[in-house]
Amino acid sequence: MPRRAARAALPLPDLVVLVLQGGGALGAFQAGVYEALIELGIELDWVAGISIGAVNAAIIAGNERDQAVTRMREFWEGVSSALLPLPTADNDWAREWTHMAAAGQVMAFGVPGFFTPRFPPPAFAERQTPEAVSFYDTGPLVATLDRLVDWDRVNSGKVRLSVGAVAVETGNFRYFDTTCDTIDARHILASGALPPGLPPVEIDGIWYWDGGLVSNTPLEHVVDAASEDMLVFQVDLFPARGERPHDLEEAWSREKDIRFSSRTRRISDGLVRRRKEHRLIDRMLAKLPPEVADMPEVKAVRKMVDCKALNLVQLIHQPPVWQTGARDFEFSRSTMEVNWALGRDAVEAAMKDGHLLADSIAEGRSDSFAVQPDGLKPKSGQGTG
Secondary structure, three states, X not given: OOOEOOOOOOOEOOEEEEXXXXXXXXXXXXXXXXXXHHHOOOOOOEEEEEOHHHHHHHHHHOOOHHHHHHHHHHHHHHHOOOOOOOOOOOOHHHHHHHHHHHHHHHHHHOEOOOEEEOOOOHHHOOOOOHHHHOOEEOHHHHHHHHHHOOHHHHHHOOOEEXXXXXXXXXXXXXXXXXXXXXXXXHHXXXXXXXXXXXXXXXXXXXXEEEHHHOOOOXXXXXXXXXXXXXXXEEEEOOOOOOOOOOOHHHHHHHHHHHHHHHHHHHHHHHHHHHHHHHHHHHHHHHOOOHHHHOOHHHHHHHHHOOOOOEEEEXXXXXXXXXXXXXXXXXXXXXXXXXXXXXXXXXXXHHHHOHHHHHHXXXXXXXXXXXXXXXXXXXXXXXOOO
8 A cells, every 4th residue: 555645646655766867958857847746745765867867866865855946946047047148039940049059158158057168178188187088177066066965965865866877997887876875976977977078077986977878767776776666757858759850950859869768768668567577477476386386496486576566657858849959958048947847747747647647556556657748648558567
């Protein structure tokens, strides 16, 4: 049975997790999702992120629940504060022009409280240093995170935090997790150190780059490390489905969507399918006669079966037509507000058919749900286990 439902819009299982994908400026969509979830009374036990998702995750874990929304608003208003105001008109062509112009400003001048262009440029830096292998300096982000995040609270474990990064020299992926690591700003920067724009971050003598180079979602880590019934809100910043591109701008945008969404979709669908299969195997094992059930091979299979319920809600950013392939590094205030509102809208759409999710949780089933504009849709029909 769900353990808590007093304030929340849904019955909540033992573990409620928010999984945040990488995607730069699109992280404002995640902030909108979080704000809407909090307003629904949904308490988080664990937040896991990659890249900009790690930044948002740190702010969530490093503040009291209600204060986290305020701190997240401070972050997103700060990083969108220095761009020159650009005119916007109510048509897609004009919005795309201003969108691209804003992205160009970021490339030229950086993002306040986040990163600044290197001077002198990397060609003049000492070889095999972070300065020599990146165009921007992320020192401002350290100061921003230290101001907005209570690291003692992060490491106290009130809300578990996991962030992923990849070792530059070995290519091995690693999660920094507050259950076994003491996390600070370095780990967040490492998770978002996307080359060649942003510099690698050294931790314990090892250089790390953006975890999105290997996997843009921490979902697999979360599911493998959990031992309870769980509800996961997975916030994806790149849609898997899209129309045939009309021109180079749309081709650039579509390529980026496919590159960052395909692995996420495969992982999420596979994990839920595995839980359903394990439930069926468990039911089959329960019907075996005692002399067969006591066989070592059957006991070994039983230990491999994980029958804990997994309900996964995928909230996917659906970009307006004027957002191009530059949308992950376009930090204008107007676009930030659009993305934030889209995050809130995604949660509202999910709640239109929230009873489907509530029934799956209450009955201990496993299923994955995709959020559509008209409501919440099970991705695989009725859950089987």
